[in-house]
Amino acid sequence: MKYHIPQALVTGQEKKAESTYLLSFHAPEIAKDAQPGQFVHIKTIEAYDPLLRRPISICYVDREKGLVVLWYQVVGKGTKLLSSLKTGDSIDVIGPLGRGFDTAISGEKIYLIGGGIGIAPLIFLAQSLKEENNITAFFGGKNKEQLLPVNQLTSINCELATEDGSIGHQGFVTDLLLRRLALEKPARAYACGPNGMLEQTALITRKHNLPLQVSLESVMACGVGACLGCTCEKGSSGEEGWVKVCKEGPVFWEDEVKLL
Amino acid sequence: MKYHIPQALVTGQEKKAESTYLLSFHAPEIAKDAQPGQFVHIKTIEAYDPLLRRPISICYVDREKGLVVLWYQVVGKGTKLLSSLKTGDSIDVIGPLGRGFDTAISGEKIYLIGGGIGIAPLIFLAQSLKEENNITAFFGGKNKEQLLPVNQLTSINCELATEDGSIGHQGFVTDLLLRRLALEKPARAYACGPNGMLEQTALITRKHNLPLQVSLESVMACGVGACLGCTCEKGSSGEEGWVKVCKEGPVFWEDEVKLL
Amino acid sequence: MIKPDMSVDIGGIRMQNPVMTASGTFGFGEVYEDFFSADELGALVVKGVTPEARIGNPPSRLVETPAGLLNAIGLENPGVEAVLKDYLPHLKGYSVPVIVNIAGNTIEDYCLVAERLSSSEVVKGLEINISCPNVKAGGMAFGSHPDMAAQVVRAVRKNTKLPLIVKLSPNVTSIVEMALAVEEAGADAISLINTLLGMAIDIETRRPRLANIVGGLSGPAVKPVAVRMVWQVAQHVKIPVIGLGGIITAEDALEFIMAGATAVAIGTGQFLNPRCCPDVVKGIFEYCQNNNIKRIGDLTGIAWKEA
Amino acid sequence: MIKPDMSVDIGGIRMQNPVMTASGTFGFGEVYEDFFSADELGALVVKGVTPEARIGNPPSRLVETPAGLLNAIGLENPGVEAVLKDYLPHLKGYSVPVIVNIAGNTIEDYCLVAERLSSSEVVKGLEINISCPNVKAGGMAFGSHPDMAAQVVRAVRKNTKLPLIVKLSPNVTSIVEMALAVEEAGADAISLINTLLGMAIDIETRRPRLANIVGGLSGPAVKPVAVRMVWQVAQHVKIPVIGLGGIITAEDALEFIMAGATAVAIGTGQFLNPRCCPDVVKGIFEYCQNNNIKRIGDLTGIAWKEA
Numbered sequence A, B: 001m002k003y004h005i006p007q008a009l010v011t012g013q014e015k016k017a018e019s020t021y022l023l024s025f026h027a028p029e030i031a032k033d034a035q036p037g038q039f040v041h042i043k044t045i046e047a048y049d050p051l052l053r054r055p056i057s058i059c060y061v062d063r064e065k066g067l068v069v070l071w072y073q074v075v076g077k078g079t080k081l082l083s084s085l086k087t088g089d090s091i092d093v094i095g096p097l098g099r100g101f102d103t104a105i106s107g108e109k110i111y112l113i114g115g116g117i118g119i120a121p122l123i124f125l126a127q128s129l130k131e132e133n134n135i136t137a138f139f140g141g142k143n144k145e146q147l148l149p150v151n152q153l154t155s156i157n158c159e160l161a162t163e164d165g166s167i168g169h170q171g172f173v174t175d176l177l178l179r180r181l182a183l184e185k186p187a188r189a190y191a192c193g194p195n196g197m198l199e200q201t202a203l204i205t206r207k208h209n210l211p212l213q214v215s216l217e218s219v220m221a222c223g224v225g226a227c228l229g230c231t232c233e234k235g236s237s238g239e240e241g242w243v244k245v246c247k248e249g250p251v252f253w254e255d256e257v258k259l260l
Numbered sequence C, D: 001m002i003k004p005d006m007s008v009d010i011g012g013i014r015m016q017n018p019v020m021t022a023s024g025t026f027g028f029g030e031v032y033e034d035f036f037s038a039d040e041l042g043a044l045v046v047k048g049v050t051p052e053a054r055i056g057n058p059p060s061r062l063v064e065t066p067a068g069l070l071n072a073i074g075l076e077n078p079g080v081e082a083v084l085k086d087y088l089p090h091l092k093g094y095s096v097p098v099i100v101n102i103a104g105n106t107i108e109d110y111c112l113v114a115e116r117l118s119s120s121e122v123v124k125g126l127e128i129n130i131s132c133p134n135v136k137a138g139g140m141a142f143g144s145h146p147d148m149a150a151q152v153v154r155a156v157r158k159n160t161k162l163p164l165i166v167k168l169s170p171n172v173t174s175i176v177e178m179a180l181a182v183e184e185a186g187a188d189a190i191s192l193i194n195t196l197l198g199m200a201i202d203i204e205t206r207r208p209r210l211a212n213i214v215g216g217l218s219g220p221a222v223k224p225v226a227v228r229m230v231w232q233v234a235q236h237v238k239i240p241v242i243g244l245g246g247i248i249t250a251e252d253a254l255e256f257i258m259a260g261a262t263a264v265a266i267g268t269g270q271f272l273n274p275r276c277c278p279d280v281v282k283g284i285f286e287y288c289q290n291n292n293i294k295r296i297g298d299l300t301g302i303a304w305k306e307a
């Protein structure tokens, strides 16, 4: 079920780091039905510029309070408008949309690999998988600040990497992943982040025969599979053509899409 | 001199009545140079919808504090955006623009005739003329609420009229004007308000040979005389053609424009 | 309160109200099921169909522009046989007429698709897309020349008994000339506008933003052009006009109707508001009620009829 | 930091930078004096001038649309003699070239205005407006047919030695055909686009919002169409192209330049930001500095030249 809530009430907006925010709003139906990896599609203004909704992954839900939390970065005019919302304002939101992560797994060792704002959907995933599985997260970012929300939102076991070394390993998350893979063999990995990081991750997991799910981004119009605009190239597992990131994704098995 | 102040600081926003607001902002240059009847031209949003600036008359200035006050009504998307501004926000404003009222008058009996939001520029006019002249204002509106800002902003002698009779005379301001003109002969009148009111006023002042200045509205693009878009028809005093409301107005001698 | 008669007739297709979906923005009818029932619409127009499956253009296919959307999907579709087999049966469940948008590279392509679709009892009309800006061959060329457009229409006419709507391209010098040519050739209705040809360049990569270089501009940005074309065409043709291009609200739809449209279609608007179509139906109904309009048809062309 | 060479040459008119004002949006050069000096510009293009004074269209003349502006001014201007006598002398004070936009109902009109303006030492070039959508006779018709456009250009060419810029209408099926026709006829440069023909209807009064019924659409809404036309034309002509339509920022201007424009012009953008032109000059300069572009000309058409 998808919902369209033209007047979801904003319950909080926190600036966490340079142009990085946590936004929460009240949308019990979305909170109830949402699966990790799914996203909401947000109208950032009543007028027609920016015209389109903006897709943002669901980062955290509080089903009891009916709250949905987003972790987002201001990169352009839509996210800038989003960041001007205050508690008590209302936003027009559709969701939950898309195919989320495969969560039919239990009693396993699981890796989460997240880069920058790509950590957001993995928080929700951890929230849902941590009871029944043994999770290790490899999260990377520019600096310590950018990774601040991680501690606020989750208590899973994290190994951190930053570009400037202000916290954790100075370097890439994939360095951490490689180091750890030398020691143990997990059952599955999930990744979200910049394309370069996903590519590196896929190279590594392939070599280690580690099944990998990735969450992708793409420019979207409808967000529901109507416009065929958000396509990305199919991977080795299918015939020639495209998959719709909004509908068949945003989460794919690594070989369903062409990352490399 | 005209100024373009892309970051004028909002110093106050008060809701006075149903969709009626007083907005003040800090713009010392504009406050210093503004003449009654002039307007400011405001960009209500960074994005391109609504595209154009919105002209709003200067209602009151505090030259010492460098403040400009606007009294406006929310009628569409531009004014709605304006009403969402809060103290500390910045607005992009150009002004003072246009030709204001002729204020070269002293020691005279003067009438101000204002309807609804058309009262706004007359407040500033009263502010400037009241020391040296004897002013009577005839202000009309829908109801008591709509006229509330009058008391807040000026202490001149007012006769009020409302459609619902909730304050003052129940009926038109022009009723008040007619009644008073039967008793005395002022030197000049100034009017601003809906077209119907201006027409009725002009009919009356013509019959009484009372010189009248009116402040007009028109849809504007540039606000500075560049686009020739804001024209209204010339009156009996000139040859065939149009006047630019933004540049040759918004204030005109009644016979300069075709009201009737 | 009166209960206005909202029904309209588009070349023999009876519609309970004048609001249709625009081709290419509603999939094959299934995607908005979570938000409203297609049975609330006047008619359902589905994605452009070609003889063979087409994979469409590579990404990126979308660019947002001020109040507009550039798309270069490139007529991705499963081909007419798959549409008949896998998609149309699902649409049987709806009570509203289903209209299929058809496209091709050659006149034979159009005829073949038309003929095959005529075999389906689900299909109540065809919309001939002679105006797709996003494919190299065909499409656009047919939409740019009155003679070629007329040829397509005449040929398709011979291959189907279904009502034929011809969708015109706005990228022409004289839209009236195009409209008269297709009317003369046997069109039962005209829909306009398809997208305006546009493009955008990324100043960082210094390359066009769309893989296809050019794309079609839709959304509120193009509405003034669309309303003007409906206004011009409706005064010159006898067949009904379907107006579209930038409709988001009932007010937008009413502008088109007053300009001369018998019905309207909504594309990009659905992306902004998934309930755009039913909301517009409701808004038109209320306008009629509040203004004592007995039949929506009484508003068609009122902006010039009562001038 | 390098100091990029911002100068360009438009058909013999040397400009210190590629940013011009768009005709009809800058009066006769005087109106923006409070905000910046016209000497900061590449060139100054003034309002369309006709043989006789024209009072233009009645109000209302403006309608705001999403990210766009519809205008129907109707070429209000004091006529060529008054322009020569009362307006041009004032422009002598500027060091940047002044270009006058000219219009008329007949070929003779264009020739007369061109000849008279050639007598002024202030005028450094003429922009032939064969594309004004807001006047009943002339204008538009010349802009819609390659042959007629060429005739106007050829005739004007015989009446002046000044560089001739021809401003094309976007309301045509093939902008390239129009461009080739005027190039062949002797144009020294092409500017595009003029406004798109559009309209809007007031659903309360049920009448067109503009007194002239139709008007010209400008502003960010039309930019994708304008960039596409510059991209198409610049690849087919040898003369320089001036790009305009919806430029507000330096990024917008760079899009046009990368699409193939040698210079750009700004109209509606000035209404949003009275310092739009000098701000765009500055932004282009900074882009060149940051990207190590030595000559702005190196960016012209780079989006297709380096493909």
Ligand SMILES: Cc1cc2nc3c(=O)[nH]c(=O)nc-3n(C[C@H](O)[C@H](O)[C@H](O)COP(=O)(O)OP(=O)(O)OC[C@H]3O[C@@H](n4cnc5c(N)ncnc54)[C@H](O)[C@@H]3O)c2cc1C
Binding pocket: A039, A050, A054, A055, A056, A057, A058, A071, A072, A073, A074, A075, A076, A077, A078, A079, A080, A117, A120, A121, A216, A217, A218, A219, A220, A250
């Ligand atoms: C399924 C999905 C989930 C997402 N989840 C999150 C999230 O949890 N947190 C978050 O901060 N962001 C997320 N994004 C990205 C977010 O949607 C974009 O950052 C946002 O749409 C940009 O809008 P804007 O108006 O601020 O920027 P614009 O002004 O539209 O663009 C600014 C810049 O960002 C680039 N850009 C625009 N859209 C995207 C995109 N979809 N992907 C990559 N680059 C883009 C543009 O090319 C441009 O350079 C997600 C995207 C998708 C598709």
Ligand SMILES: Cc1cc2nc3c(=O)[nH]c(=O)nc-3n(C[C@H](O)[C@H](O)[C@H](O)COP(=O)(O)OP(=O)(O)OC[C@H]3O[C@@H](n4cnc5c(N)ncnc54)[C@H](O)[C@@H]3O)c2cc1C
Binding pocket: B039, B050, B054, B055, B056, B057, B058, B071, B072, B073, B074, B075, B076, B077, B078, B079, B080, B117, B120, B121, B216, B217, B218, B219, B220, B250
């Ligand atoms: C010189 C001048 C001074 C003004 N002073 C004031 C003032 O002090 N306080 C104030 O509240 N308003 C004033 N106005 C009117 C104000 O500019 C408009 O109300 C405003 O531009 C509407 O913008 P919007 O986006 O809210 O409405 P829109 O969405 O643009 O329009 C909403 C409705 O208002 C109508 N409308 C739009 N612009 C105007 C206009 N200029 N005149 C009349 N109707 C219009 C439209 O036709 C439409 O029906 C002034 C106008 C001018 C020209």
Ligand SMILES: Cc1cc2nc3c(=O)[nH]c(=O)nc-3n(C[C@H](O)[C@H](O)[C@H](O)COP(=O)(O)O)c2cc1C
Binding pocket: A227, A228, A229, C022, C023, C024, C025, C047, C048, C069, C071, C073, C075, C101, C129, C132, C167, C193, C194, C195, C217, C218, C219, C220, C222, C244, C245, C246, C247, C265, C266, C267, C268, C269
């Ligand atoms: C993503 C997308 C896909 C489209 N696909 C088609 C199509 O297959 N056939 C067609 O005739 N028009 C197609 N169009 C054009 C629309 O049907 C419509 O004519 C145009 O978008 C203008 O209407 P709008 O502004 O309401 O979107 C498409 C438009 C969009 C945005």
Ligand SMILES: Cc1cc2nc3c(=O)[nH]c(=O)nc-3n(C[C@H](O)[C@H](O)[C@H](O)COP(=O)(O)O)c2cc1C
Binding pocket: B227, B228, B229, D022, D023, D024, D025, D047, D048, D069, D071, D073, D075, D101, D129, D132, D167, D193, D194, D195, D217, D218, D219, D220, D222, D244, D245, D246, D247, D265, D266, D267, D268, D269
């Ligand atoms: C108010 C107004 C008046 C215009 N007058 C003229 C004119 O006299 N001659 C002309 O060739 N173009 C005229 N134009 C068109 C502009 O020069 C320009 O081609 C068009 O507006 C697109 O550019 P823009 O989006 O930057 O405004 C006018 C445009 C506007 C908005």
Ligand code: FES
Binding pocket: A219, A220, A221, A222, A223, A224, A225, A226, A227, A228, A229, A230, A231, A244, A245, A246, A247
């Ligand atoms: S965004 Fe429309 S199909 Fe994915």
Ligand code: FES
Binding pocket: B219, B220, B221, B222, B223, B224, B225, B226, B227, B228, B229, B230, B231, B244, B245, B246, B247
């Ligand atoms: S608003 Fe442009 S001339 Fe008055």
